[in-house]
Amino acid sequence: MLELVKLALRITTSAFDAELNMLIDSCTEEMAAMNVSVAEPYSPQIQAAVVAYCKWQFGNHEDKDQWEQIYHTKLAQLKTMTGFTDWRDGE
Secondary structure (H helix, E strand, C coil): CHHHHHHHHCCCCCCCHHHHHHHHHHHHHHHHHCCCCCCCCCCHHHHHHHHHHHHHHCCCCCCHHHHHHHHHHHHHHHHHHCCCCCHHHHC
């Protein structure tokens, strides 16, 4: 997953690997806490959600809000695919 995220972020150095691994772990833990299956090998939908999360959280750029929205949309799709209903969805 790290190499996919680095490719998406256009990163060619290993200088940010620890931070990127932390973001990947944070994202997959968040999804698991919402009963989204994140077992490896990761599905393309999980990969897309993780990439969106990392693009949202990594660095300082002007399209962060767009990537946040994309991540939350992907997360909502994944929750629907797994049949998960969050109590906040009914508000």
